[in-house]
Amino acid sequence: MSDLLILDPRPLRDLLDIGAGPELVQELIGLLKEDAPPRVASVQAALAAGDAATAIQEAHQLKGALGNLGLQKFADLAAQIEVHAREGxxxxxxxxxxLLPAAYEEALVALESAFPEP
Known part of the structure; x- marks a missing residue:
């Protein structure tokens, strides 16, 4: 996991290159701020309760959203959790x-540094 980039800016830069405005990128960052903390908490709670099915679902959703934003390291962490949970x-x-809360903070700092609010 340590060899992965925290942020691959290409997915969001590609959006800007095809004509999306910077406000769309800021909206996506805002959605991450709204969505990720409850999903992280849900993954942790599900695992603490031994609820593999919920942990798998939440980790999978988190992985997809993070991957779409180019948050490779955080997405890989969610993917590893999903695999472990699927395997029992x-x-x-x-x-x-x-490790998810620290990964979230690290990802957010990287996003906000690469795509500061205008």
Missing amino acids: RLDPARGLAG
Whole structure:
């Protein structure tokens, strides 16, 4: 996981290159701020309760949203949690889920640095 970029700016730059305004990128960052913390909490709560199905669903949704924003390292973490949960290995998934809040903060800093508000 450490070899992955925190942020690959290409997906969002591609949006700008095809004519999307910077306000769309800011809206996407805002959606991440709204969506990611509750999903992170949901993954952690599901794993704590031994609810693999919910953990899988939430981690999968998180992985997709993060990947679309180019947040490779954070998306990979969610993907690893999803795989562990699918395989019934909840203890490793729980350990990785403990890293999610820091990954979120790291991703947000990278996004806001690369795409500052106008």
